[in-house]
Amino acid sequence: MSAKALILIGGEKTGTRFRPLSLSTPKVFFPIAGKPLLTHLLESIQATSTPKISEVVLIGFFDTSIINAYIATVENSFTFSIKYYQEPPLMPMGTAGGLYYFRDEILKPASGETQPPEHFFLIYADIVCSFPLHEMYTFANEQRPGPAVDFVIMGVPHDDDLSSLKNDPQDNFGSIASIRGEVVHYVEKPETKISSVINGGVYYFKASILQDALPEAKKLREERNQANAFLQFHKPNDDESYSTGNSISWERDLVKMLADKSIPGYRVFCYQYTSYWRQLKTASLVLPANKLYLEKRPQESATSLENVVQPCYIHPSSFPIPPTAKIGPYVSIGANAAIGPGVRIVKAVIGSDVTIGQHTFIKNAVVDNQVAIGEWCRVEGSSNGEVQQAKEGEESDALPTATVLATDTKVLNEVRVYGGVVLPHKELKLDVLNEIIM
Amino acid sequence: MKALILVGGYGTRLRPLTLTVPKPLIEFGNRPMILHQVEALAAAGVTDIVLAVNYRPEVMVATLKKYEAEYGVNITFSVEEEPLGTAGPLKLAEEILKKDDSPFFVLNSDVICEYPFAELAAFHTAHGGAGTIVATKVDEPSKYGVIVHDISTPNLIDRFVEKPKEFVGNRINAGIYILNPSVIDLIEAKPTSIEKETFPQLVEKRSLYSFDLEGYWMDVGQPKDFLAGSALYLAALTKKKSAKLASLTEEYVNVGNVMVDATAKIGKGAKIGPNVVIGPNVVVGEGARIVGSVIMANSIIKEHALVKNTIVGWNSEVGRWARLEGFTVLADDVKVKDEIYVNGGKVLPHKTISANVEKESIIM
Structure with missing residues (x-):
């Protein structure tokens, strides 16, 4: 019943809105409340009792030496092992590109274990929250009618116009529509308000998602790209998660397809998280992030x-x-x-x-x-x-x-x-x- | 000899300071502005001083009574029922100004300089004309009325050119004159301008001369000029090695041109100067920084505050780590809370500032 946590840490070309701080330090290592941002997340993973997370996989395209230097300084503090998968230049791009490329490695047993992992968490490294991993796991596996839940998104309910989360009017969040917890519709960064629950950037899912659903999403994406090859559609400039060409987006492709049953047979739920939450997009947001972690940690x-x-x-x-x-x-x-x-x-x-x-x-x-x-x-x-x-x-x-x-x-x-x-x-x-x- | 000081009205240009203190009593270099003039006039042998005012607050009358005794001069208030311009007050004070044949001084109360009244009187007597205008040289004469001299007679004014587009000279009217009593006969008993109506008549008669002012000159009628004028005044004192200035050996003095009243208290590690006047009973906290500013009596500048190019009015308080700059003026009894930033704020009396003032604005 082991689990792996997958953390998307980005690279030099992402996180440009975190400049000028990211010119010298990768965003995920910027110190917030006295610790690198990523260390806070690793501490939350360490504190998760069930499921037991035996391996943390960092996925990104920073130079290996930078990431390994960090891993060397922190790995003794944690009981899980930490690996870094550097996305090679010729692999599929997009937020799910690395996951797709490394899926076989990720699905293998963690070092020192014999059984392949059953449970996975996918977390964006620039999220500031309490990381309710145990709660999401419990929520996914609680008794409810029908087949088991395969996929859980952490939803952050937000009644107002999100202005208190935004530092920049460009900021937008994925929007989740669900009925009795089951996600029925998902739109990444909509221009209009779809629902009052936004995507919190933390996911729980079972092995079948990586093994079957993600390759399915990749296939569907390629088919759609071919069909739409002659169509030019609106593409926001600085949108890192947008999928083009050979790329695949976790949100725009996989999550959307699971929700609208383009990929049938998976149950997708939204876990309603009600505590503090922020995404560290710009350098200015260091301050509210710092305030939260000083208060909460x-x-x-x-x-x-x-x-x-x-x-x-x-x-x-x-x-x-x-x-x-x-x-x-x-x-x-x-x-x-x-x-x-x-x-x-x-x-x-x-x-x-x-x-x-x-x-x-x-x-x-x-x-x-x-x-x-x-x-x-x-x-x-x-x-x-x-x-x-x-x-x-x-x-x-x-x-x-x-x-x-x-x-x-x-x-x-x-x-x-x-x-x-x-x-x-x-x-x-x-x-x-x-x-x-x- | 006699003198007329044109004080005028409510000193609105120097608000908010003049909301609680009449303009002539506002301290310049820790002494009321009018006192600098009274003292210089008395020193030049003037015995009768007329203050031409639109209104006559009791505090001003009382203060000047005191100076009368102190300097052995007669001070009279000539109160205008309606504003009479710059020449009308001369007519109104005719009785005093014409009481003997000696010439009389006229000065604008906003003007500060070294007041060379004795030299001016000697110069005036020497040329024999009816009037002499004190002239100061400016860099940009295009903003002023410029004096143009006669080619053959030294110092005789040939004409005035208002805001010249081409350079015709850079001497301008400094707002200080010496005139023969006969000049009053050229003035009608109605609102008139001495510059525009009386002087042209004297020029016509080839009877108006100019006298070059040495040293500094400033019209201190506005806060920014008040600070600039204070700096000029302090620099002149430094040049004279005046004992009115704080010694450069004082630990808190930075660069120089610093005047600190003997009753003021300066905290450890404070850094003051250049160009600072600190009034009576002012308390400057430890580690405060003051530059290019005037702090009026009984005010408190708390620890670590920075006050730059600012006038802090009486009984005011500047909080810890506050920063005032950009020609901010605090009136009487203003409180700026800890850590607040004020840039170019004009703060009316009895106000508390508890949020930053980023841009030039009036805090009512």
């Missing part, structure tokens, strides 16, 4: 310093924090940070080896590794949609647009950076106001 090393307002994560090597500085809430600080006297940091993610000069103020900002900020600077994210003169004590819920300082940015004394995005290795001598500095 408190770190053991939380200090009880008077001038640190919890929740915060501060790497042990970044102490001492001067008594005149004030940190938090919702601040993560990486290794070897030098925080000057009188510094104020709130709602920010600070990378490693960052220097912050005395009396500087940082709010709603993502500060990458090796950034040096001078004295009396103000680095602040803009607050989109926030009413200029909010009433006393009120703070807007609108998502701030983080100010992002990429690796090795230098901010000179007394400079103010407001709402800007700064690419690596730049020196800022003058104030920056809602600008991208190339």
